[in-house]
Amino acid sequence: MTRGCNFSAGPAALPEEVLRQAQSELLEWGSARASVMEISHRSRAFMDLAEESEQDLRDLMSIPDNYRVLFLQGGATQHFAQIPMNLARPDQSADYIVTGAWGEKAVREGSPYVQARIAASSIDSHYTRIPARSAWDLDPDACYLHYTPNETIHGVEFQDVPEVGNVPLIADMSSDILSRPIDVSRFGLIYAGAQKNIGASGLVILIIRDDLLERCPDSMARIFSYAEHAAGRSLFNTPNTYGWYLASLVFKWLKAQGGVVAMGERNKSKAELLYSTIDQSDFYSNPVEASARSWMNVPFFLGRPELDAAFLAEADAAGLIGLKGHRVLGGMRASIYNAISLDQVRTLVDFMRDFASRHG
Template sequence: MGNRAYNFNAGPAALPLEVLEQAQQEFVDFRGIGMSIMEISHRSAQYEQVHQETQNLLKELFNIPQGYKVLFLTGGASTQFAMVPMNFLQPGSVGAYSLSGAWADKAIKEAKLFGETVIAASSKEQKYMRMPDLSNLSLPENTAYLHVTSNETIEGSQLQSYPDTGNIPLIADMSSDILSRQVDVSKFGMIYAGAQKNLGPSGVTVVIVREDMLEKANQSVPTMLRYDTHVKNDSLYNTPPSYSIYMINLVLQWIKRQGGLDVLSKINRDKTSLIYDTIDNSAGFYKGCVDVDSRSIMNITFRLQTEELEKQFAKESEQQGFVGLKGHRSVGGLRASTYNAVPYESCKALADFMNDFSKRNG
């Protein structure tokens, strides 16, 4: 597979090559049953084994404590933006949000459709080029939850630590950095993440919800949009995205073979440092967008001195086999997404290309 691209797409994103090869081998005949896993019933013993195995692997690798349920839902994080307030924003309470970037802003806009919201912290005045300070929050007594976005994919910022919210449930959108590092899951009332960055292909959303959250959830919500529906039915209330869940299973097995999250976290920091060091040592040719103490290890955003140079960089990088380096259309610039499955060698190749480009154009 020597013709594999250097894939820095922001999502859907790179998947481990050995995972793709295993899926290829099992595509037509899954574990000797004479059918693809896409062809079998989600009520079959073969699929239910994969379903349970995937939940158990996630619990093991992410150190999910007792009292939490793992759900496989559809609709991406964008649906979760609405499901969270629909289920947990009771009349007379407020949903508190950290406004950290484009994705947090979308979550807030959805919440406002269902109840009162407050901005607990914001970095909007800094143009989202850093994460909001969550160290001295003052939340209203009637706060139903605090919602944070752990990593802003578009801007390239990442929370370095999480606040202690006491009795107020902490809810996190971890779509961009789940399983890139270990976190204390017991701090959270709920975590959710679209799969298409670190977990697998698009089509499935992982939700990790603390069971006591369900006791105070709204009941006047459509059946499919209630978390307790999916908890009671083990994410099998309707036909699940079975192939995407199977792919998550293979990715989780791959993570386990790498040595788990402690090993992956070190690899992620090492490979990301290659690119950040290139930016910082370029004598101003490259400029990192985000404040150093908020930099993401998943999405590296940077600019060049002119937009013309950025266009030239994008064009030449594509010719050299690099994919996905253009910044999001809403902010421009350049972005390298270095998710778990992006190899160290790809980041080394990008750093080398960046050094060569600066020498030729500096």
């Protein structure tokens, strides 16, 4: 068996250099004489790693000083509920922009803790576009506005940051964080599950503006309070130490690649190559409007769905794994996160052209 080109949507591919370093340090990390998984999270060695990894992320994203960076447990789904628990009262309303399955889930999980208003939705197009800004019904008194910049399942991505006035903007960036430069100061809170562009599942990165921490109610259990975790520098309880360690290696790798500017250029090239291959073919199709196509997750469909199983079997034999589409949509999906190289995308499109020539 050889290592395949992994186009899985998440947990997703990690940079091979990171995996090799983690492999070499698995038994003995630095001078600890033990694995990083075996030492106290309050040891000087781990606290040094925590501080350095936070600074690396701040450098990569140019995070302003008035934002806290938290390394938390759970996934985005947990924080769909935890965000309104921290930032809203049950009698307050929050606006949600829904452009896919994860936006829907954010509304559903947040509703017990806030009056969740769907201020705009593209469900009428089966989530193949971004709702026209003129159709957004925004509440200027909303306690926040939540949106999903990139929808992993439907392959829809905002190409800019929406302007929402003084209402704090909250973004679930699980599948596009660190994929290109963003202006963090435009947001009140950014959160992301780690298992796509950061590292291993079970870790969540959360970036929150200082003034929003003041909203966290004292009546809430401390373990759910972002203010408590910020005060404890994410060490209030035992964190996901190995996930944090892997994230620290990915941040170093990203810096070595040239940071998010270089990754943005690479990701744009990867997406353009894959979409042009689909668009130039009579055999493949992608339903998303061109202006809303994701750089990270590319769903596509064969002109003859009865060939789906053969496509996946032949792709697997060719070393291309993780291409099966989500059960909501079917078809195929290629997730081309930061760890996927342009050469790997070239390998994929070469296979797609060959398969089409033999079966089209």
